[in-house]
Amino acid sequence: MWAEDSETKVLYVQTHGVQDPGRCATPFFLAAAAAAMEFEVMIYFTMYGPSLLRKDVVDKIGPKGDQGQPLRYFIEQASGLGVRLLVCQPSLDLNDLVLEDLIEGVEMIGGAAFNDLAVSADAVISF
Amino acid sequence: MSESAAPVADQVLDCTGLACPLPVVKTAQAIKNLASGQLLELIATDAGVEPDMRAWSGRTGNELVGITKQGDVFHVLIRSK
Numbered sequence: 200m201w202a203e204d205s206e207t208k209v210l211y212v213q214t215h216g217v218q219d220p221g222r223c224a225t226p227f228f229l230a231a232a233a234a235a236m237e238f239e240v241m242i243y244f245t246m247y248g249p250s251l252l253r254k255d256v257v258d259k260i261g262p263k264g265d266q267g268q269p270l271r272y273f274i275e276q277a278s279g280l281g282v283r284l285l286v287c288q289p290s291l292d293l294n295d296l297v298l299e300d301l302i303e304g305v306e307m308i309g310g311a312a313f314n315d316l317a318v319s320a321d322a323v324i325s326f
Numbered sequence: 327m328s329e330s331a332a333p334v335a336d337q338v339l340d341c342t343g344l345a346c347p348l349p350v351v352k353t354a355q356a357i358k359n360l361a362s363g364q365l366l367e368l369i370a371t372d373a374g375v376e377p378d379m380r381a382w383s384g385r386t387g388n389e390l391v392g393i394t395k396q397g398d399v400f401h402v403l404i405r406s407k
Binding site for chain 2: 207228229231232234235236237238276280
């Protein structure tokens with residue numbers, strides 16, 4: 200899934216969800232900075248992570264509650280720079296979600312694809 | 327008449343008051359609109375901007391011409407690759 204010509208590849212893994220707003224935005228900050236450095240970047244949302252991508256959540260939570268920007272701002276900053284957002288089916292099930300509940304552009308992968316991305320990345324960073 | 331020692335930038339990007347990662351993100355976007363060899367001046371107050379811009383320029387191949395600090399304000403001069 201990585202582009203063959205990308206020099207540096209970084210895979211972030213987000214395991215925290217809506218119950219932990221203080222942990223919701225940093226992976227998007229770092230992914231945006233990595234993309235600005237011309238790295239190829241993906242964020243894989245597993246465990247509670249997919250709940251951050253819900254259409255009905257992204258405008259309602261932010262890392263500092265009512266202060267500052269909502270989560271959507273940080274997601275769009277990253278995706279606007281080419282960061283790809285990935286989920287897997289078991290994690291959607293865990294959060295009682297289907298892909299249609301999530302914002303546009305989220306891609307479905309599975310465990311094999313995740314592991315393939317991980318071993319071929321230059322860095323895997325897990326939150 | 328005194329001559330300025332610093333080269334004049336082709337574009338000034340004011341990121342005063344913006345926090346990480348916005349200075350890096352906006353610099354990356356701005357540099358794409360410059361021709362090779364043109365100069366971008368980033369003005370930023372994020373305390374981490376110096377190590378950030380050194381890392382960014384090293385990775386992207388855009389040349390970091392210099393960083394000066396006046397009070398809490400950083401002026402970063404970058405030459406587009």
